Amino acid sequence: MSTQDAYPIDVEAIRADFPVLDRNVGGDVTTPGEGEDDTEPLVYLDNAATSQTPKAVVDSIVDYYYSYNANVHRGIHQLSQEASVAYEEAHDTVADFIGADGREEIIFTKNTTEAMNLVAYAWGLAELGEGDSVVTTQMEHHASLVTWQQICKRTGAELRFIEIDDEGRLDMEHAAELIDDSTEMVSLVHISNALGTINPVEKITEMAHEVDAYSFVDGAQSVPTRPVDVGEIDADFLAFSSHKMLGPTGIGVLYGKEHLLESMQPYLYGGDMIRKVTYEDSTWEDLPWKFEAGTPSIAQAIALDAAIEYLEDIGMANVQAHEELLAEYAYDQLNRYDDVTIYGPPGDDRGGLVGFNVDGVHAHDLSSILNDFAVAIRAGDHCTQPLHDTLGAAASARASFYVYNTREEIDALVEAVDDARQLFA
Incomplete structure (x- = not known):
């Protein structure tokens, strides 16, 4: 069986588009490109934090800065017109990518966190009050948990948390108890960045709508890795970040149903989001510009457009299939060890990451040892401190996969983990 036959995508061809994957790292190397003779080829398994960037995306940024x-x-001049068209078309590309009705429903933000804060402040401060509730989950990223926590403190609304079961899945009976007539917003992560759990966002959105509440889906781990259609989910809001899907840092996306965005007041004020200003009052520009005050992230938006084009050339169903194949393989390989605890559902029912701990080895020490083997993973609480408290773990190690990763790289991960086990035995 050839490498191509073994995967749903041509991994070797994809890897050729990522120069960083040719690097050698590990050991005591601190300066890129120096002292690499005794190091190993990079095994990059930290994609849930930030993915790598292909040449086509970098080229799109260079072309913008060099050409227009x-x-x-x-501006009326040609360069401004060209930049404006490219920036606006990036909204159209994102809208098509997630099944939105048009660019009016696509707001560019700094990242997923800012997108959540935009809704929390622009909608939450105006709509929430005593007697209302916001329902979220025990597995939320701090971007969601802390944001709604602080908004509820300011408004007097109650913040409720759907519990998880022993496999790291949502307790749907508990969800049904918490989502009631007092609920105004249900905000939940689509795929947990710590557990890999794929949450039933369609069902929970339906439960929210049954009590006239809105739903907010954190798509930071799902939109980059599988087909996501906001129409099928029927989400009222959804957020994700460019840097987790082959794009640049510094730009994220808020999707919102047009009628909701129309009803909300701006979160930021300034240039470009206004229609008319007097000394006494101001009126706002049409969507989406109403929520994009000041000079936006132009180059980043153009590069996000290029990243989406790259992913669509692969096919998002293929991206999902490849990621799930690797996640299941990693789960099975690590699950062979009795002293390795894996968090979240079984390997055939999770997103493309595996969170785990080795008995007697702190996750930070494990990550440091793996770095000596040129294996890059994430260690810590992954911005889910309350979840780790629930799990009874101070921290965890996390390996996460994307389109350029291979089984051989997972073998390198497992070999390094085994060495760490023996070192601390």
Whole structure:
């Protein structure tokens, strides 16, 4: 069986588009490109934090800065017109990618966190009050948990948490108890960045709508890795980040149903989001510009467009199949060890990551040892401190996979973990 036959995508061809994967790292190397003679080829398994960037995406940024660098929506000259068209078309590309009705429903933000804060402040402060509740889950990222926590403190609303079961799945009976007539918003992560759990966002959105509440889906781990259609989910809001899907840092996306965005007041004020200003009052620009105050992340938006094009060339169903294949393989390989605890559902029923701990080895020490073997993973609480408290773990190690990863790289991970086990035995 050839390598190509073994995967749903041509991994070797994809890897050729990522120069960083040719690097050698590990050991005591601290300066890129120096002292690498005794190191190993990079095994990058930290994709849930940030993915690598292909040449086509970098080229799109270079082309913008070299060919038509100008501000948008403010100039009549040709460069500004070209930049404006490219920036606006990036909204269209994102809308098509997630099944939105049009660019009016796509707001560019700094990241997923800012997208959540936008809704929490622009909608939450105006709509929440005493007697209301916001329902979320025990597995939320701090971007969601802390945001709603602080908004509820300011408004007097109650924040409720859907519990998880022993496999790291949501307790749906508990969800049904918590989502009631007092609920105004149900905010939940689509795929847990610590457990790999794939949550039933369609069902929970339906439960929210049955009591006239809204739903907010954190798509930071799902939109980059599988087909996501906001129409099928019927989500009222959804957020995700470019840097987890082959794009640049510094840009994220808030999707919102048009009528909801129309009803909300802006979160930020300034240039480009206004229609008319007097000394006494101001009126707002049409969507989506109403929520995009100031000079936006133009180059980043253009590069996000290029990243989506790259992923669509692979096919999002293929991206999902490849990621799930690797996650199941990693789960099975690590699950052979009695002293390795894996968090979340079984390997054939999770997103493309595996969170785990080795008995007697702190996750930070494990990550440091793996770095000596040129294996890059994440260690810590993954911005889910309350979840780790629930799990009874101070921290965990996390290996996460993407389109350029291989089984051989997972073998390297497992070999390094085994060495760490023996070192601390």
